[in-house]
């Protein structure tokens with residue numbers, strides 16, 4: 001074994017790519033703005049500098065570990081250096097912290113506090129706020145950008161989109177779209193992953209809570225809400241509970257206190273999606289046509305396909321996403337209410353804001369989903385209402401849609417949609433078959449997974465991808481003939497919706513916990529298969545009769 005000496009202590013080198021990872025492994029939280037282990041190393045912010053025993057300074061993120069090397073992470077020189085960097089950043093940064101969307105979650109604010117910055121020795125050079133509010137998903141403000149490039153690398157390296165890049169040089173340098181066009185007019189798909197990695201308020205999730213509060217307090221409006229699968233395991237950490245803990249019951253209770261009239265679970269909508277998608281898939285298998293079937297629940301993926309692979313659109317499932325299926329059912333069900341009915345969806349996702357606004361999902365110009373509120377916005381609403389989340393008693397969702405299967409809950413993690421569909425189409429309905437499905441290869445947070453099952457003697461080949469670059473590479477392999485599949489699940493966010501940009505940001509450990517939390521919720525649920533959900537059966541016998549296409553499907557190909 002090889003060691004490095006970090007602050008006088010030996011630390012074993014175990015395949016770390018750089019000293020930064022090694023230092024963090026040793027329990028020292030070295031500050032960074034521009035380092036994400038999943039992205040390429042940029043080495044621009046210089047906050048992670050360390051000093052070796054000869055007095056030389058190294059950026060820890062871009063220095064590989066060397067056996068016997070000795071470094072210190074906190075010398076007077078390094079502290080001075082870091083303060084200087086922070087002051088320079090602050091001098092060119094709009095500092096309206098108290099009214100900033102990122103207030104309390106901003107890395108620049110956090111590090112300024114941590115390093116005890118009490119004054120900025122340089123004159124302010126920042127200009128006016130430069131807002132781009134063209135997108136329904138995110139808001140950009142160039143005046144808060146610190147040029148770490150995290151958004152640029154995320155958009156290009158993980159999502160294969162490249163909607164933003166560095167422009168100009170020197171003091172004019174900024175992150176920009178091509179020709180500075182409004183972001184909504186570019187090939188941005190709204191996944192929001194740029195906002196998830198942005199350390200400051202330069203890219204934030206669009207906040208739609210102000211108008212929603214008005215509707216909630218309006219006596220003549222009935223406000224019906226659905227909660228997405230991933231939200232229940234993504235919210236606890238910020239509200240005094242454990243990350244990944246399933247806190248669905250508390251969310252329901254909090255929403256009731258805030259004033260929502262009826263509270264439901266999007267997993268119920270997911271059960272509808274499973275039945276429809278499984279039916280569609282088996283029909284295509286029988287006719288051997290329009291294969292592979294691509295899933296359609298992720299609006300960022302659908303947008304990506306529209307922009308880059310229009311010729312593949314006919315292979316995308318015609319199923320509306322669970323959010324949309326459920327919303328259409330709700331609007332139909334409550335349509336006769338004497339009050340105005342507003343449907344809210346609490347989602348881990350920024351792209352759902354855009355999905356809700358698509359023309360396909362409107363009736364007489366009015367969207368089926370009136371508001372999409374992200375997990376982050378819900379946290380803010382809960383705080384604003386003064387609800388002590390860790391102390392409220394959990395409550396159950398309302399009738400008449402108050403049941404969901406475990407299959408519907410696991411939709412929130414990559415592979416979940418696939419597993420839920422396999423449960424539906426598998427010939428063997430035993431408990432052991434259920435367990436075997438979990439081990440086909442569909443579980444796990446890897447970006448690309450493959451599985452295969454046998455249906456009526458035919459091998460069905462399945463791929464599960466998350467991250468749009470992974471999706472793109474897979475499509476290339478299919479085109480070249482290297483790969484062949486029948487069913488492909490695509491989620492834009494690496495790891496699936498649990499890592500949606502509307503959720504509080506999670507590290508690798510947090511993601512694992514969220515994933516475990518959803519599978520645990522499935523294990524605890526008394527209904528495992530979507531077709532066993534009595535609500536779904538009642539819907540097919542009632543409201544959905546003769547309305548299946550109108551309420552549950554969509555034609556993206558025009």
Ligand code: HC1
Nearest residue numbers: 228229230297322323349411497
């Ligand atoms: Fe998702 Fe879905 S799983 S898309 O990731 O199919 O957002 O959670 O609600 O619609 O159910 C998101 C999550 C969500 C839909 C479902």
Ligand code: SF4
Nearest residue numbers: 298349492493497500
């Ligand atoms: Fe939204 Fe989920 Fe798609 Fe991410 S993976 S863009 S959270 S639907």
